[in-house]
């Protein structure tokens with residue numbers, strides 16, 4: 376039987392999650408012919424029940440979405456983040472708990488961007504809308520071949536190219552493979568790339584809530600002993616909750632009746648935005664760290680959660696994947712224009728050099744933050760409260776953290792500056 380080769384081009388992306396789809400568009404803009412393979416049908420990935428999460432998109436990520444044509448599709452469903460309030464401990468205020476706590480760190484976007492319509496600290500969007508926007512743009516790009524549903528079951532890398540095999544026996548050939556198949560990447564396992572990491576023994580319970588009062592674009596993060604409780608603004612008086620609890624409590628919250636969940640929600644959320652009620656289902660996600668020892672092997676790059684998956688405490692996992700995509704697309708676009716091999720170690724080492732520091736800093740930073748804040752030890756509480764208050768009093772420190780969270784670190788790739796990539800041929 377002759378093997379059916381369905382693609383022979385520049386790059387095959389294994390995994391069409393948020394990171395893989397973003398990379399496909401960036402590669403296309405760099406002039407690469409690309410195939411993106413996912414084991415799930417597109418309709419399933421667009422189903423509201425598939426992923427209940429919303430993501431905070433850093434302002435540099437949004438600039439990249441502008442440059443790729445994604446922002447126009449997403450803007451009607453996205454919410455500007457004008458302020459971020461970080462509070463230590465149980466929220467107080469109103470007749471029930473709620474509102475900022477005693478030690479508060481306030482980030483105000485007017486400190487780093489001017490005018491009523493100045494660039495916000497970031498944007499919030501439901502993942503389903505982001506996925507929809509990415510796929511809408513992708514469907515109009517001739518140089519991108521979307522292959523789904525199709526599970527990658529094997530791959531091979533040679534010095535002059537690479538191949539992947541699908542579960543139905545079809546094959547794709549390319550100069551470069553990119554593994555975007557998530558935190559538990561099978562491609563990484565097949566390549567024998569070692570990882571380190573651990574579970575935090577926490578789960579993030581996620582749901583969308585409606586509240587009576589407008590949130591005014593404020594994102595709240597309360598550090599509770601069981602883990603952070605984040606209230607993230609969405610359009611139409613809605614917010615997305617990431618409610619971190621120890622595994623057993625999270626499981627109980629997911630299994631609870633609507634009445635019990637409502638009571639727990641009111642107790643935790645408070646009434647500072649008036650009455651609050653869940654809209655839509657609850658989801659839960661186990662939280663852990665998984666970090667790969669390398670960003671590449673000859674002819675294969677690792678990107679998004681397949682390169683490293685981190686705790687969502689700072690809302691940075693997808694943003695890291697976006698930054699990976701911006702760097703890899705720029706490096707590969709330049710290599711193609713210069714007639715260099717896309718998957719050669721010299722090309723991919725540039726990608727690793729560009730991404731390793733930011734990636735490691737955030738993995739270590741989020742891990743330290745999670746450990747420092749997910750406890751109720753009195754001296755530690757006092758120390759971190761002091762730290763929050765101190766940063767809150769120093770404007771340059773506040774601006775530094777806002778720019779870091781916005782992804783404005785080091786030497787940002789063109790796409791993160793909102794500039795389009797130069798096209799190779």
Ligand SMILES: Cc1cc2nc3c(=O)[nH]c(=O)nc-3n(C[C@H](O)[C@H](O)[C@H](O)COP(=O)(O)OP(=O)(O)OC[C@H]3O[C@@H](n4cnc5c(N)ncnc54)[C@H](O)[C@@H]3O)c2cc1C
Pocket residue numbers: 389390391392393394395412413414415428429430431432525526527528555556557558561579581617660678679680681687689690691692693694695696
């Ligand atoms: C509770 C929570 C809140 C979060 N909030 C934020 C936030 O506010 N901001 C932020 O930036 N990040 C956030 N994150 C992190 C973010 O969700 C992830 O970093 C991001 O979704 C990872 O995307 P990915 O494409 O790398 O991986 P995935 O989403 O895991 O996608 C992998 C894809 O690969 C496909 N696949 C797997 N194996 C195969 C195979 N063999 N063949 C073909 N296809 C395959 C899968 O079907 C899937 O579509 C949060 C995470 C959690 C848990």
